[in-house]
Amino acid sequence: MPFRKERKKMKIAVLWVIISLSLTFYEPQNLTFQALLGIGVLFIAMMWKRLQFKTTSK
Numbered sequence: 001m002p003f004r005k006e007r008k009k010m011k012i013a014v015l016w017v018i019i020s021l022s023l024t025f026y027e028p029q030n031l032t033f034q035a036l037l038g039i040g041v042l043f044i045a046m047m048w049k050r051l052q053f054k055t056t057s058k
Helices: 003-026 031-056
Strands: none
Touching: 003 031
């Protein structure tokens, strides 16, 4: 299953975003937590695009 690794990475990225979001709500003035949240969202978007490309290119 080539998509097993991709799904695992996506689950980790979603967990990353949930944790970053909760930390951002805990301390909204901290820009580090906001940056972590942004990185997680960008990573999910890139993974989503890559999965779409892999499924349509077959």
